[in-house]
Amino acid sequence: MSQLFPLCLRRSVLKHYRLHYITKRNILSEAYKCEEAWQRRLDSPLLKQLKMEQYFVETDKKFQTKRLVSGVDVDLFANNLQDETELDEIEHLLYRFRKTKRAVELMDSTTYAVVRVLLQFRQYESLFRILNDRESYGIFPDFYTYNILMDTFIKERMYKEAAQSAILMALQEEFNNKLSVVLGLYSCQKFLNECTVESLAPEKAADTESKEEDDDEDVQLIRVPFLRNPWFDDHFQITNPKHLIGKTLYILGREMDNSLGRSYQIVGLSMYEKWDKAANLLTTFSESSDSKILKESIEKVQSLLNEIPDDEEKIKENRLNQFNALFQKLQSEKKIEEGSLFDSLEAKLKEMLPLQDKDIEEQKKLFSEWENQRKLALDKQNRELEKERRLKAIEEKKEYLFWKEKLLFFFENENKNLEEFRKVEEYKQQLESSKTVEDAYIVPEIIKKAPERPSIYKKLAKVKKL
Numbered sequence: 001m002s003q004l005f006p007l008c009l010r011r012s013v014l015k016h017y018r019l020h021y022i023t024k025r026n027i028l029s030e031a032y033k034c035e036e037a038w039q040r041r042l043d044s045p046l047l048k049q050l051k052m053e054q055y056f057v058e059t060d061k062k063f064q065t066k067r068l069v070s071g072v073d074v075d076l077f078a079n080n081l082q083d084e085t086e087l088d089e090i091e092h093l094l095y096r097f098r099k100t101k102r103a104v105e106l107m108d109s110t111t112y113a114v115v116r117v118l119l120q121f122r123q124y125e126s127l128f129r130i131l132n133d134r135e136s137y138g139i140f141p142d143f144y145t146y147n148i149l150m151d152t153f154i155k156e157r158m159y160k161e162a163a164q165s166a167i168l169m170a171l172q173e174e175f176n177n178k179l180s181v182v183l184g185l186y187s188c189q190k191f192l193n194e195c196t197v198e199s200l201a202p203e204k205a206a207d208t209e210s211k212e213e214d215d216d217e218d219v220q221l222i223r224v225p226f227l228r229n230p231w232f233d234d235h236f237q238i239t240n241p242k243h244l245i246g247k248t249l250y251i252l253g254r255e256m257d258n259s260l261g262r263s264y265q266i267v268g269l270s271m272y273e274k275w276d277k278a279a280n281l282l283t284t285f286s287e288s289s290d291s292k293i294l295k296e297s298i299e300k301v302q303s304l305l306n307e308i309p310d311d312e313e314k315i316k317e318n319r320l321n322q323f324n325a326l327f328q329k330l331q332s333e334k335k336i337e338e339g340s341l342f343d344s345l346e347a348k349l350k351e352m353l354p355l356q357d358k359d360i361e362e363q364k365k366l367f368s369e370w371e372n373q374r375k376l377a378l379d380k381q382n383r384e385l386e387k388e389r390r391l392k393a394i395e396e397k398k399e400y401l402f403w404k405e406k407l408l409f410f411f412e413n414e415n416k417n418l419e420e421f422r423k424v425e426e427y428k429q430q431l432e433s434s435k436t437v438e439d440a441y442i443v444p445e446i447i448k449k450a451p452e453r454p455s456i457y458k459k460l461a462k463v464k465k466l
Contacts, residue, residue, distance in 0.1 A: 027151050027154050027155060027183075027349075028147060028148075028151040028183075028353070028356055029356065031356075031360055032147065032148065032151065032356050032359065032360060033148055034360055034363045034364055034367070037363070037364045037367055038116065038367060040367070041079055041367060041370075041371060042080070042082075044371055044374075046076065046374065046375065046378065047076065047079060047080045050076060050077075050080050052077070052080060052081075052083075052086060055076070055077060056077065056086075056089050056093070059073050059074075059077065059093060060092070060093070060096075063096050063100070068100050068101060068102050069093075069096075069097055069100065069102070070102055070105055070377070070381055071097075071102065071105030071106050071107050071110070071377070072105075072107065072374060072377040072378050072381060074090075074093050074094065074097050074106065074107075074110055075107045075109055075110045075113075075374055075377075076374070076378075077089075077090060077093060078090055078109075078110045078113040078114050078117075079109060079110070079113045079374070081113065081117045084121045084123075087117065087118065087121065087123055087126065090114060090117075091126065091130065091137075094114070094130070094137045094138070094139070095136055095137060097138075098135075098136055098137055098138045103138055106138055107370070107373065107374070107377075108142065108366075108370065109370035109373070109374065111139050111140065111141055111142070111145065112141070112142070112144075112145055112370075114130070114139060115127065115131075115139070115141055115145050115148075115149065116145075116148075118130075119148070119149070119152055124158075124161060128161070128164060131168055132168075134236075140172055141168075141169075141172075141174075142174065143169070143174050143175075143176060143177035143179075143180040144177075144359060144362075144363055144366075146165055146166075146168070146169040146174065146180055146183075146184075147177070147179060147180055147183055147359070149161075149162075149165040150162050150165045150166060150183050150184065150186075150187045151183070153165065153187070154186070154187060154190060157194075159187070159190045159191040159193075159194045159195055160191060160195055160199055160200060162187035162190065162191065163187050163188050163190075163191035163195075163200065163245065163248075164200070165184075165187065166183075166184035166185075166187040166188050166248055166252070167188075167244050167245070167248045169184055170184060170247065170248040170251045170252055171235060171236060171247075171248075173251070175252075175255050177355075177359070178255075178352060178355060179352050179353075179355045179356060179359065181252050181255045181256065182256075182345070182348055182349050182352045183349065184248065184252045185249065185252050185253070185264060185345055186345055186346075186349050188245055188248055188249055188252075189341065189342055189345055191245070192245070193342065197241050197242050197245060198241060199241075200241035200244065200245065201239075201241045202239075235247075242271050242272075242273075243271070243272050243273065245268075245271055246267075246268045246269065246270065246271025246272030246273070246274075247268065247272050248268070249264045249265075249267055249268030249271065250264070250265050250268030250269050250272060250274075251268070252264065253265035253267075253268055256348075259292045259293055259294055259337055259339075259344075260294065260341070260344045260345060260348055262285060262291060262292070262293050263293045263294040263296070263297035263341060264297070264341070265281060266278055266281060266282065266293060266297050266298075266301055267297050267300050267301060267304075267341075269281065270300070270301045270304040270305070271304060275319055278301070278323075279322055279323065279326060282323070282326040282327075282330070283326065285330065285335065286326065286329050286330055286333060286335065291335060292335045292336065292337050293330070293335065293336060293337070294336075294337050294338075294339050294340075294341055294344065295336050295337065295338055295339065296339070296340055296341045297341065298327050298330075298336065300341075301323060302320075302323070305319055305320050305323060306320075
């Protein structure tokens with residue numbers, strides 16, 4: 001007996017190690033992050049000469065002037081982040097830049113750099129605050145970034161965060177990369193295997209208000225107008241964790257034309273509680289010649305049907321009868337395959353892993369393109385600033401010459417000047433005489449007043465000083 005226990009323990013440890021090894025093996029390699037190529041951006045002269053503290057202050061001041069911050073201004077700061085203390089500053093710049101007219105100029109390299117630096121310093125709370133608030137920060141990652149996010153969280157066994165990344169990718173409808181689709185499904189499945197769906201719900205903020213009741217005299221109720229928005233887009237406004245996971249499984253499953261993808265479509269719609277759509281999809285599969293699904297997906301759908309509340313007993317019974325009939329039809333047509341969803345997904349992920357070599361090469365090309373785009377955008381901005389400075393100098397010179405001419409030829413144009421002066425005096429007298437007091441209120445005529453010009457001598461002194 002004493003020898004049996006260590007043997008059983010050893011087998012348990014080896015089994016756990018084997019499962020952990022399989023998980024590690026079936027996700028992306030460290031080379032996918034292209035760390036060496038990514039760090040080479042810091043060798044650029046544009047970033048080397050940047051003094052971050054001074055640059056942040058100067059950029060932040062631009063928001064308070066007529067000159068708006070450009071996309072390349074934010075991009076330079078984001079790509080040169082090397083200190084954890086600068087993370088709040090980039091968040092501040094992104095927030096303020098999003099509120100400007102030039103928010104559309106946000107560069108793809110900025111998004112990539114922000115996500116990479118937040119991952120580097122493990123600032124996951126700030127990362128998801130920025131990713132979830134797309135309206136305030138405007139961060140929409142590409143599929144390379146999403147792959148890195150999901151890979152990082154799966155390796156660290158943070159399945160909730162991995163699923164959140166997959167949900168964001170699905171809602172963004174970024175499906176140009178087949179590896180991203182499989183990795184998104186894998187992230188959601190690992191979350192469902194290891195965590196509860198309720199854990200995906202956002203945490204409620206702690207109630208910091210005092211529990212002491214105020215006197216009635218201190219409470220003042222004010223009625224304020226509030227317009228409720230009755231529209232629900234059934235996409236970005238979804239907050240139900242079960243529906244979010246379900247929609248993600250359905251959207252990603254559509255991108256795979258095989259039994260695994262079709263199975264996740266059915267399971268996703270069931271979690272999403274789109275029963276009519278799921279029934280129509282099963283009918284389509286039964287009518288198609290080569291549309292098979294996995295048996296485990298049927299078991300999951302039946303389990304979800306049993307979760308319908310008891311107060312909807314009639315609806316529940318109708319749904320069970322409807323889906324059982326569809327499942328029997330699929331069974332009779334031999335369109336139900338044996339197999340596990342997770343095992344099939346792991347096999348599919350292993351099959352897709354060679355695609356990461358292509359992604360690695362594409363990322364390295366992107367880094368070079370981003371560096372060229374940054375240089376061209378900065379050169380264009382400098383040319384525009386120089387042009388603006390020259391035009392301003394020309395306008396000031398023209399103004400100076402105008403008043404200089406007035407001063408030099410004052411006596412030659414004395415009659416003309418006196419005539420202008422006489423017309424002004426007549427106009428002033430006309431205005432004063434038209435001021436009469438009447439009982440009835442008359443809307444005053446709005447006269448656009450010309451801006452006050454400085455005196456001749458002030459103009460000359462200013463130009464001379466320049």
